[in-house]
Amino acid sequence: MKKWRFLSNQNSTIVGINDAGIETFTANMNKSLVREIIQNSLDAVIDGCTDPVEVEFVQFDILRESIPDVDELQRAINKCKKSNQNEPDAYKFFLNAENILSQPKIRVLRISDHKTKGLEGTDTCEKGISWSRLVKESGSSNKGQGSGGSFGIGKAAAFACSDLRTVFYSSKDARGLLSNFGVAKLVSFEDKNPGDWTTGIGYYSEDNRFVAINELTKFDINYNRVDSGTDIYILGMHDTDDFENTFTKAVLLDFLVSLVNKKLVVRIQNQIIDSTTLSKYMNKLNPYESEEIKDLLEYYHLLTSHDPKIKKIKLDSAKYGKQFGFKDGECTLYLKEDEGLNRKIMITRRAGMRILEQNRISGSIDFTGVLIIEGNQMNESFKKMEVPSHDAWEPGRVRGEEKKYNNILLGLRKYLRETVKDLFGKVTTNSMDALGASDFLPDKSTDEEEKSLKKDEMSTRIKSLEGKVIEPSKERTRSIDKVEVDSDPEGETGSGKGEEPGPVKPTPPHPGPVIGVNPRNQGGLKNKEGNEKNLKKIQVKKRLMCTNAKSGIYHLSFIVPSNTSEAKLEFTLSGEQSDFELPILNAKVLNGNAKVTSIKGNKVFLSGLEKGKNLKTEIQVEFDKYCMMEVDYYACKK
Template sequence: MIGWNFPSNNYGRDSGFNDAGIEHFRGDIWGSLAREIIQNSLDAKCEESDKPVEVHFEFRYLPRQQFPGRAEFAGILRACKEFWKINKKAKIFFNSALDVVKSPEIPVLVVRDFNTTGLSGSGGDFGSDWYDLVKSEGASNKRMGAGGSFGIGKNAPFACSKLRTVFYGTKDKTGKRALQGVANLVTHRNEVGEKTQGTGYYGIKHRNQPLHDYESSGGFFFRDKVGTDIFILGFNAAIGWENKIVDSILENFFVSINREKLIAKVGDILIDHHTLPELLKVQIENNETSKKNYSPEYYRSLVSPEKTFVEKDFEGLGALKLFLLSSKNYPKRVAMVRSTGMKIFDKGHFRTPLKFAGVFIAEGVGLNEVLRQMEPPSHNKWVAENYENDPVFARRILRKINEWLNEKIRTISAPDDSEELDIEGISQFLPDDLDDVPFSEDEDKSTKAEKATPVKTYTVGVEYKPVPVTIVSGLEAAASDNLDDTKGIGELIEGCSEKNQETKTTEQGKPRESKGVSAVGEGEIKGGFPDRKGRKPIRHRDSEILESARSFILSPSKGIYNLLFRSRFNCKGFIKLKAVGEVGMEKILIKSAVEKNTRKKIDIIDKDTLGPIDFKADKKQGLIVYLENASRCSLEVMAYGN
């Protein structure tokens, strides 16, 4: 018998409306849809063909009478609504779903891929492509180097459906066709009063098998060529959905498209290596979101690199490549890409004044497999702890990648002692209020670390001119190779009147207490007192030694920083500095340091720790720090007190 079947849960766990797999993609349903589907299609490329994988997104309407098992499905929706009638969210959803199935036409997004293998194992083979996509949850048996690894991406289409219903169709390499519907709903009571599972299937009811002999040529669900179809019934065709899918494709797959591994079509919009440059240009002009997309800059670095670096065997795991292009307005970001051609994330926090864009591609099979296993279900970062085989090894690989990137990027940095800045950027050389509220966890720390604070009414002896200026006097000219003579710097800093820096207080007039400060630029403060042999510090009874701390770069070319802080206590202690990197922290090498006001030299321990320092409660203090390696970086500040 053919129809809808929701298996009995046999008095087991009930399935509610809030499905974690579907909710995972709610934040960006159309962008996630394109990313997950195309990733799966690239993984299924037919190796015997030299043609690129093609993925077509087409919006169509399905006549109501052609909806498979429509009357039976409507009854199931009513049963779901009745079972969960006290759940307001579920009630709203099922009322809307019933309206959709009653409509003369059902909106459907049809996604078809070509030059792929199709889904093998539709006969019910455990662990087959068909089984993993249609009959399993959280399972993936993809080959080494594939894009996905968790099997969660299959939920993205359901998040786009007002019916939470998807039909899968395929024709595999042997010519075998299969079609089956999957409805991800809720537990309800079936026609005999038994409670069901939340997921049901349309097809042959016995053992929930797919249909193999369906429709002759030309039907709505018919598949003629080898490949896979996804039919999202009740598609949520919100205004602008096509543009969001196109944006997602351009952002995530520009490498695959440029390398002619992928062609995508969204409605009438063709995206291939010929149309890619113009579409990226249009994307810049029509960007209506606050999210910054660096794909145009990445693309230019990929096709017209200033330098290309190739490592043929990185740590014994295979090849990797880096394409770099410098330009005044570039974002200092690198697109991190695996061999599938999909971007994983944007890497920042590079310690260089040079503005550039780059594309990193992990080519080696072994390297791709390691990185793939480090990715979370969203495939948007690499986390060493996700590599269950050996997290220590994974951390070492990430550190090595980070070091390799920094080394190559430094090779294109111009050895110039001056830095051209707009006059609005002058405020980054000045101390700001120490009591500023720290960055929140939700903010983009890398952007905040580089953003200049608006200029205040400080007098620093720099004449204003409405054109870009090069800061080469006062700050940098006074910063000699030896900080014994820091008079020039001191005078400049003293020009920033501290009376302009207000102390924020509570209503009772006591100093405002902070929960700590950000690790980017301002440092999370930890308590304790280290000894000179590096033994574990003894914790202070109050772990927050500093109420606030800020660092300002005085000279990128000479590695001179102004560190300002306010202590909660009167005590002796130490300050340890680290550079913030994408993969944890990097050690700072301090050449010398002096107190801002007295110019008294501060001792250095293990090249990264300053002290002992006399912390003064509720008093603004400052240090001038000179690093051995001249570069611009974000500093983490850690204070230890007895």
């Protein structure tokens, strides 16, 4: 009979709420779930399959009675609460779990993979086969060479995301064998008699042998598995703000290389992330949101751009690795030098999951890099040093061979430093040319002057350099958080840092005659001028994009920080010595209920702004070249 079964601990270990495996992933549970699940799926690809592995994350609600033997599960959760009244963390958790399971509908996350082997060995359920390792065993893994995981604790990430600590596994293997099994990782509780404690783990099984049930789980009525692979159902999925966006960012951050190399396709609700749609998701990211996002965009450019500045270097084992058995080409290093880059190298192993970002490579060279470890020997060596969270290497993990693996790790860091230095290191000389001074000095010194010049000393022909100290303006405009340029139909503009020099800072434009479709009546302008003293400068993150440089068209967007009846946008053009006012020809709001009430010079006046709305505006400036602009936002709170 299929039902939930909780085993007695036979008066042995009592299990509490702080399960070591689960606690490993609770700090950032969604990101950890994405990392561990996708990594496991990439490791389970069908032998010889060249198609990308597909992984789905779909969230939905089910009726309470759709959960198998739900009343027995609720009884166990209630006993966990009662048996742990003196344990505040456990009591609070199971009080919440009891409430969730009492609701008419329960939130479920389905995770499904395709082009994978499925859970093999469900006909015998013997120790060591993939079904047993995932469902019943703890801390064991025998994944093949080059796989991403090796500790067998990644499966705990699913339980960390469940407010019921309950997960169902359903699978179809390559032979067509079906399996279904439920696991509840609760805590020890007193069961039938006082002093009779359970192990804290419950299984939904057909009998006391705790083997797989020969059928598929049917929680999602809109889904039917027809190919081989595994479905994981997380019951009582923890609520996540903006589920789709959160999971999408987690996929992009940790599996960029897998996506670019066409090894992975991810579906999140109705969104598809793969090599063909990747650019769409990257274009939505704001580099000023966080350093992590800024770095991600740099790595994406490095892996996908045809920029000739990008260097692609295959490992020469004579330079690094030959003494450890590494062969030529076992890793590939992508590097680019450019001003303002992050001075880091993101490192992945074969499957493509980000392991870590190596920094402290150079304090003087601006560069970014990606290292992909592809060879068998190199993969296995670094896999042995990998910590359970897959985000660092520790030579001490390889007992008895700490010295060897410490040398492997130090050797890699040295190889990266020297490669960066050899490619981008600046040639130093024993002379210094004061900027522009060489234009006014003779090509050769006289004999008497030559006698006074010594090696490694500056020539005393330049007696002194004098300059004025200019006090900066007390009130400075703030730079916008992001400037982007879309490709102009006429080919005048480019996006980001490319091969050509950046835009020349223009001289200030002169206001021309007032023309435009938006309100610019003098009466309205006067009224606004009179009320400007009520508008206060407010710092907001803004995003400015040039959509047509020749016509002077720009799009500005930002999140409105508070409700306001009046607001002002003030635009300035950044010059070499100072900021210049930038005359606005036209302005309009592209979304929402806000309106442009008037325009005066470089100022656009707005009304009806609503808190939390993403306000998008279009402005036209009186300048036919790409401008470096700054924008200040002023508002009057209601």
